[in-house]
Amino acid sequence: MEYKVFTPPLELRDLVQCFWALESTQNEVTPKDYFLMADSCPEIIFQYNEGFRSYSAQSARIRFQHSIHNRFTVGNKIGFFGVRLYPHAVSQLLKMPASEVVNDVFDFSALFKQHGTDLADQVYSSVNTIERISRVSDFLVKRAALHPVDPIKYFVDKVIKSTGQVDIAGMQRESGLSVKQFERRFKAIAGFPPKYFARISRFQGIKDRYSSNQFQSMTSLAYSCNYYDQSHFNREFKEFSGVQPLQYFKLIGQEHAEPFKLNKNSINVKEQHQFNGYLPCGWFV
Numbered sequence: 001m002e003y004k005v006f007t008p009p010l011e012l013r014d015l016v017q018c019f020w021a022l023e024s025t026q027n028e029v030t031p032k033d034y035f036l037m038a039d040s041c042p043e044i045i046f047q048y049n050e051g052f053r054s055y056s057a058q059s060a061r062i063r064f065q066h067s068i069h070n071r072f073t074v075g076n077k078i079g080f081f082g083v084r085l086y087p088h089a090v091s092q093l094l095k096m097p098a099s100e101v102v103n104d105v106f107d108f109s110a111l112f113k114q115h116g117t118d119l120a121d122q123v124y125s126s127v128n129t130i131e132r133i134s135r136v137s138d139f140l141v142k143r144a145a146l147h148p149v150d151p152i153k154y155f156v157d158k159v160i161k162s163t164g165q166v167d168i169a170g171m172q173r174e175s176g177l178s179v180k181q182f183e184r185r186f187k188a189i190a191g192f193p194p195k196y197f198a199r200i201s202r203f204q205g206i207k208d209r210y211s212s213n214q215f216q217s218m219t220s221l222a223y224s225c226n227y228y229d230q231s232h233f234n235r236e237f238k239e240f241s242g243v244q245p246l247q248y249f250k251l252i253g254q255e256h257a258e259p260f261k262l263n264k265n266s267i268n269v270k271e272q273h274q275f276n277g278y279l280p281c282g283w284f285v
Contacts, residue, residue, distance in 0.1 A: 001025060001078060001284075003275035004129065009137055015092065015144055017041065017084040019136070021129040022275070024049070024078040031277060031284035036070040038240035039063075039281035040160060040190070040200045042090055042098075044083040044108065046123045046132070050075025060108035060120035064090060064101045065191040067200060069242035074284065081123060081132050083140075084280065087160075087190045088153040093140070095147050098191035115139070152185040156197070159190070163205025164198035165226055202226070203240045204280070210249060218245050248283075 002023050008016040024030055034052065042064045047055055052072040055061070065087055090098040094111060109116040119139050126132045155171045171194070172182040183193055190197045206225055215221040222233030237245045277284040 001028065001030070001275045003279075006129065006133060008133075011141055012137055012144075015086060015089050015140060017086060019129070019133050020080075020082045020084065020279075021132075022078060022080045022082075022279075030076060030078055031074050033285050034072045034074055034282055035242065035285065036072065036282040037242070038067045038069060038200050038203060040065050040197060040204060041087055041281075042085045043281070044085065044136070046081040046108075046120065047079065048081065048124050049077045049079030051078055051080055058120075058124050060116070060123065061105050062108055062111060063105045064103070065098065065200075066103045067192065067196070067240065068103050069240065071242075081129060083136055086153075087156050088149050089144075090191070091189055092147050092149050093143050097188035099187045102191035112143075150185060150189055152182075153189050155182075155186060155194075156190045159194070159198050159201050162201075163209075163225075164200070164202030166198060168194045168198060199236065200240065203236060206237070206245075207278075218249070221245075 002021075002025055004021045006019040006021070007013075008019060042062060044060070044062050047057070047059045047061075050057055051059075051074070053075050054072060057075075087098060090096065090101065108120055112119070119135060122135045123132050126135060152175065155175060158171065159166050172179055175182050177185070186194050186197070192200065202225055206221065209215075209224060210221055215224070218233065219230050222230050225233070227233040227236070234244055237243075237248070241248060
């Protein structure tokens with residue numbers, strides 16, 4: 001499969017982490033299953049080929065931030081275009097607390113009505129990923145301008161950037177809010193209470209830490225991520241992924257294969273590399 005990650009335009013970089021595209025290549029045998037892991041960030045996902053069999057060949061949906069894991073059966077041909085958002089995008093785009101929609105998936109058109117239906121049709125009919133990015137960017141810029149963002153997003157961003165390794169009590173004091181006020185407003189942006197959101201963020205940071213530092217053991221990895229011990233690490237990893245760490249990491253060994261050389265004219269491409277089945281919130285088997 002061909003996997004590309006695209007940097008969003010400047011006016012969207014506070015709302016969108018990245019755009020991404022995943023497509024089957026010709027005469028390729030696709031994986032049978034996709035395993036979804038917990039994720040602190042929501043995504044808009046446009047499926048324009050068979051993709052996941054539980055959805056129609058042309059479908060558009062928002063998968064909100066979630067603490068659960070799941071399994072999806074994969075079709076014979078994959079075509080996905082995704083928009084990875086920051087947590088505050090839920091309240092900014094939909095003017096609703098993220099806590100009301102966590103662990104759920106909604107049809108894009110059901111949330112954005114005719115505007116959502118029109119955008120989905122434009123994405124399906126687009127000839128390439130760059131055109132899809134342009135269409136979706138125009139929609140998001142206009143939509144985001146309608147609603148201001150709660151300043152508490154600063155603290156949500158802080159948790160993500162630190163991969164959950166942050167002083168929650170210190171952030172609450174810095175906010176100037178009472179404990180209850182801070183937790184209520186944080187949850188409205190992040191979807192989860194601060195401590196639980198930090199746990200998910202820490203879990204998400206494990207893969208990058210493992211790959212970049214080439215840890216020799218799961219124990220050293222556990223301690224580097226501030227888990228109490230190996231048992232605590234194993235228990236939490238399985239809670240958010242559905243598998244034990246060793247089962248996941250034995251498959252990830254070849255993750256950083258030699259990347260493709262990018263065309264210098266492809267200024268919108270952030271990353272393009274040999275796809276080994278791993279996405280930020282799950283993996284294909």
